[in-house]
Amino acid sequence: MDRRVHGLRFGILALAAAALVLCVTPTSRSLTGELQDRLDDHTFWTLVTEFSEPNGFFRSDNLVSNEMVFQYVIPALEQTVLPASAYVGVGPDQNFTYIAALRPRIAFIIDIRRQNLLLQLLYKALAELSADRVDFMSRLFARPAPAGLGIDSTAVALFDAFGALPISDGLVNSNLKAVVDRLERAHGFPLTGDDERGIAEIYRSLYTGGPSMRGNFGGGPWIPSYAELMAQTDAAGQAHSYLASEENFRTFKAYEQNNLIVPLVGDFGGDKAIRSVGHYLKEHNATVATFYASNVEEYLFKGGSWGKFARNVAMLPIGGRSMFIRTYFTRDDLRTLLDSMQGLLNAFMRGEVQTYNDVILRSKAPAR
Numbered sequence: 001m002d003r004r005v006h007g008l009r010f011g012i013l014a015l016a017a018a019a020l021v022l023c024v025t026p027t028s029r030s031l032t033g034e035l036q037d038r039l040d041d042h043t044f045w046t047l048v049t050e051f052s053e054p055n056g057f058f059r060s061d062n063l064v065s066n067e068m069v070f071q072y073v074i075p076a077l078e079q080t081v082l083p084a085s086a087y088v089g090v091g092p093d094q095n096f097t098y099i100a101a102l103r104p105r106i107a108f109i110i111d112i113r114r115q116n117l118l119l120q121l122l123y124k125a126l127a128e129l130s131a132d133r134v135d136f137m138s139r140l141f142a143r144p145a146p147a148g149l150g151i152d153s154t155a156v157a158l159f160d161a162f163g164a165l166p167i168s169d170g171l172v173n174s175n176l177k178a179v180v181d182r183l184e185r186a187h188g189f190p191l192t193g194d195d196e197r198g199i200a201e202i203y204r205s206l207y208t209g210g211p212s213m214r215g216n217f218g219g220g221p222w223i224p225s226y227a228e229l230m231a232q233t234d235a236a237g238q239a240h241s242y243l244a245s246e247e248n249f250r251t252f253k254a255y256e257q258n259n260l261i262v263p264l265v266g267d268f269g270g271d272k273a274i275r276s277v278g279h280y281l282k283e284h285n286a287t288v289a290t291f292y293a294s295n296v297e298e299y300l301f302k303g304g305s306w307g308k309f310a311r312n313v314a315m316l317p318i319g320g321r322s323m324f325i326r327t328y329f330t331r332d333d334l335r336t337l338l339d340s341m342q343g344l345l346n347a348f349m350r351g352e353v354q355t356y357n358d359v360i361l362r363s364k365a366p367a368r
Contacts, residue, residue, distance in 0.1 A: 035084055035105040035284045037258060041187045044259035048117070051276035052265040056112035063119060063205055064215045064226050065094040067294070067327050071234045071241070073336050074101045076366045077290060080321040085289035086281050088316075090268075090296055092119055093229075096242035098292055098325070099261065100251040105286060107255065108277050110266040118198045120263035121189070122206075125182040126175075127256040133249045137162050139178075142171040142207035151246045158243065159227035163211040176203055235366070268296050268312065269305030278315035288316045291341060292325040301356040310348045318342055326363050337363035 087104035130136035146161035266273020300306040
């Protein structure tokens with residue numbers, strides 16, 4: 001009898017110890033290595049392929065953002081970034097602005113659509129091939145470089161100038177060939193035929209839409225153009241977009257050249273992508289400083305997988321200043337909100353997060 005009691009007590013203690021390990025997992029970090037200033041091509045592609053999940057579905061293409069006030073949170077976020085910090089985000093170009101402003105050591109862009117991964121690879125190649133913003137926009141929109149633009153030109157001036165020019169069929173063909181060559185030959189990424197066709201179709205949408213391109217979000221006058229998005233500022237009038245200045249563009253380009261923007265296919269409520277990123281960052285003694293979730297959590301609640309997402313986030317190494325960026329859409333308003341990652345996990349563990357409204361109510365918009 002005494003032995004059985006002793007064994008039972010031992011088992012309870014073992015379970016308690018295991019539970020304690022699970023509880024500290026979000027903030028514990030392995031000291032086996034440090035983040036590098038550059039990933040070699042093999043490592044980059046290994047992360048892309050091994051961390052990714054199967055292709056999923058979303059109802060819109062999201063080739064460009066639709067979030068007009070996404071820069072408003074940047075001044076507050078600049079106070080939260082720590083050494084050896086990492087960035088996690090979702091979606092297309094708005095990530096480049098956050099990365100250029102916050103300057104993490106590494107960035108992972110996780111999206112349920114493989115289309116977004118191909119879009120990210122297209123941007124990667126175009127940035128690496130381009131000498132400056134004018135060259136980049138000439139390649140992005142397949143239009144010849146306008147006269148009269150310089151290193152001090154504003155984003156508005158750049159987009160206005162390119163918007164007045166017609167598409168060049170010659171540039172379409174030469175640019176697309178250069179992109180595929182850059183990815184397959186220079187980097188050695190083994191793209192499939194479907195990947196090549198996907199990149200070509202995405203590129204067609206970008207150059208056809210040009211500076212006035214708008215995302216496919218169901219129509220409506222509220223959807224901003226690419227030019228309007230890049231002309232936005234924070235509440236104080238400071239322009240942070242990755243095309244707002246040559247310095248911002250050079251920062252973005254350096255991330256791409258060093259393979260430090262890693263695109264992944266992944267469901268936020270899935271079994272692999274976020275958890276793989278967490279494991280990698282722990283191994284490299286890094287902390288997620290910023291997680292740009294847009295309004296993905298709204299769809300996770302609708303699909304019943306938000307709890308799985310919260311448990312995935314618990315596998316990320318985070319600190320007391322690690323922040324979520326959320327986008328909140330209503331019929332009459334659009335806000336970009338911030339929330340403590342650790343605070344959300346604590347609230348989740350206490351059973352205080354049951355609906356999407358619970359998530360939004362705890363999120364704060366920076367003072368304008």
